Amino acid sequence: MTTPEDQQQPLDLLGIGIGPFNLSLAALADPLPYLNAAFYDQRQDFNWHPGQLIDGTTLQVPFLADLVTLADPASPWTFLNYLKSRDRLFPFYFAERFHIHRAEYDAYCRWVAQALPTTHFGHQADTVRWNPGRGLFEVDHTRLDAGGQAEALGRTLTRNLVLGLGTAPYIPEPLRPLAEAPTAPIVHSADYVKQRERILTAEHITVVGSGQSGAEVFLDLLRTRPVGRERLTWIARTPAFAPMEYSKLGLEHFTPDYTRFFHGLAEPVRDKLLPQQWQLHKGIDHATINAIHDELYRRTLDGGWPDATLTPGVTVRTAGRLGTNAIELHLEHEQQNTRSRLTTNAVILATGYRERPLGALLSPLHPYIRRDSAGRPKIDEHHRIVLDASVTGAIHVQNAECHTHGVGAPDLGLAAWRSSVILNAITGQTPYPLPTRTAFTTFGLSTPPQQSRISSLPSAPRAATHGS
Template sequence: MSTPPPHDTDTPRDLVGIGVGPSNLSLAALAHPLARLDAVFYEQRPRFDWHPGLLIDGARVQVPFLADLVTLADPTSPWTFLNYLRTHHRLYPFYFAERFHTHRAEYDAYCRWVADNLPGLHFRHQVDAVRWNPEREVFEVDHTQLDADGEAEALGRTHTRNVVLGIGTEPHVPDPLRPLVDAPGVPVVHAADYLTHRDTLLAAGHITVVGSGQSGAEIFLDLLRHRPTGRERLHWIGRTHAFAPMEYSKLGLEHFTPDYTRYFHALPENVRDLLTDAQWQLHKGIDAGTLAAIHDELYRRTLDGDWPDTVLTPGVRVRTAGRIATTRIELHLEHIQQNTRTRLTTDAVVLATGHRERPLDRILAGLDPYIRRDNSERPRIDTHFRLLLDPAVTATGCHVYVQNAERHTHGVGAPDLGLTAWRSATILNTLTAEEPYPLPTRTAFTTFGLQQPHHRVPPARQAPTLTPLVDRR
């Protein structure tokens, strides 16, 4: 659906969502049954897609299938992953597969099914600005409808009481590697575009993968599987001290609960910043299964008595990078622990250097005078995912909510799919003031901090007493 339905432009909507990734798609799905909520969502892309360049065969989502768009807030919703399977007559195959973690391509297909069937989503609509209208006491959202070529087709303005930003992340390239991005004739590809350029990469003589997270591991494994034994010519480097597994213990995973999110939000700003860097292994480590698959593939290639032509070096950073002539690349490397330096010449580079939150400043430039910021000039965000704005705005009951842009205030779980439904439900409960989605008061066995509020959990209902059947024989 690309053209919004007729709407009285003088009547403000209850909610405008900007961006349709998993976060706002979850919000739209949970908002759908709320009949009195007038909501619309704009996305500049032509359709929903989720990291299409990383939908590598066999790659799995790192959260269980219950962490879909809605289940952890409303398992009875028609937009659950299980209902997606039922609709496609695939419940029994999924049941017998006995897989708690789905393929990444399947998660993308599930989200696309929701996006294709859910009303209120308008693709090819680019939001240009958000402003506050003090006379009418509403937000103004300016947007441009794009044609199939991405050119402006029509301009529009929507008035709304609430805005939810879900603009997601964008590929990150560290400064030392930026000179490579626009190097003509040299295959330098960010992991986000890996599948699009895989054939070109595989044709290169020597390939270097930069980045020691999950994407780097999956790409290294995929390249390894597509290169002949003895002629792999692959080099994998990363800044971390090891190709380290992701923290996946049961209690470790409780950092991705509402309990921990509330605890983190209440910490002082400087403590939050220290924790954000220190907790890298909770979200930047590598799935143990992927590490095992890499080792298995490397081991298989030693069966003829030789070693594969691969180099795996952690603890290395790229100091500078540039081209040699027009077809080769030179990386200046530094080993962090040894304090040694060397040069690496390669024919192609994959930048598995992660993603970063998209800056909110462009869209929110018109609201800048109203935004309250922290000591690092980042927007302050309250426990209900609302930007702290000037009281002249919030006193009217109008708010700007953010999704997957609040790691500095809400912690490591901000981008995690497992908290998506809870966050969406929290936003809708706050926005409607009616609690359409009752949420649990306690979600972790761990007590984070000495002054955590005591959550009273109601006792389980006692089962009714059963009367034995009388044997009348």
């Protein structure tokens, strides 16, 4: 196969990282004959959160939130066309599933990634530079063999970049030394499936984190333990094991309308607003909450209570090893203003993910990047990093713009729309027309032009009145 670095002509678009978001971009770019694109990923093939593909778990978004449908329902890369290629359309039709299994979504994405000619795995992007003389980005990369070892060095020239580097598992500072020890019985939920058999042998298991991943791990563990001898603890910082906001109007926070509204807010307002919206994307879906309660209730039918402790509002202050098979967690309950210790034999950290830093990859471009008051890259409405005017190429980001675009940045339901925005901006055309309205909610006030003009004038002095 001819790889992009073997070509003499520069690319119009190079995507770095092949997760669902850049895979969406690759799928929508595929039918555009005037766009020369390629996508690199250092992995050998596509996989989507393999450590969290617990049997039976489903996506929290409908199957229509696939890679392309919400931008181009007629695309050959839809989930429905994937089912057709597998002779599974009728089984899916009768299953009446709106939310598909995660393993099925992973298989669908792998089908697309393997079929697209523009996806190149085993390509590790090392650094990005701007060449002002040629008006191009230079991307140095390493081609890796099947074992992940360096095989060859290369350089690719491109007019535009799209960074889809994804997120990395987040481990709170007090737990990092233990988590990094190879023999410690502590793992992030990202590795749960891989470590599951080892974890299940522990006498007592603690789950840390109240989001969907924590709930799914706790439920899976609970179902494997004997009645009355569960020996499970579930703790979280949040004030409750709360349901995800899944009302119809609540879901309109994951529309292009809300994304545009959020981007138009002042930086301090955005920073204050984001933490308050945790239930929009960090809660637990109702089905999982109900399943946990049902399982706990079933274990009371003979009159006892399950040996399972569920405590929200708790922070892990410090942690340490007790011998070779135990961990001591030092806990604090902020509302109660109390502290305690918990001895456990294994810990699963369902503590979420953080955006991968762009610093190392883009270090030669730091002088060109415009930043906000917190030192974060400024991102414009087209998901482009704001660069110095001397840089004529564009760098777009996928799922690295929560601070500018809000809670919808990591949501799969906005993948096809954002890919459309990026492709329209890069091509200067409209291969994917964007909807003018996507929500019943109007998120801000529309200021009439006349009112806006008057309010900008200096106010007249107020006449003094008696008795005021």
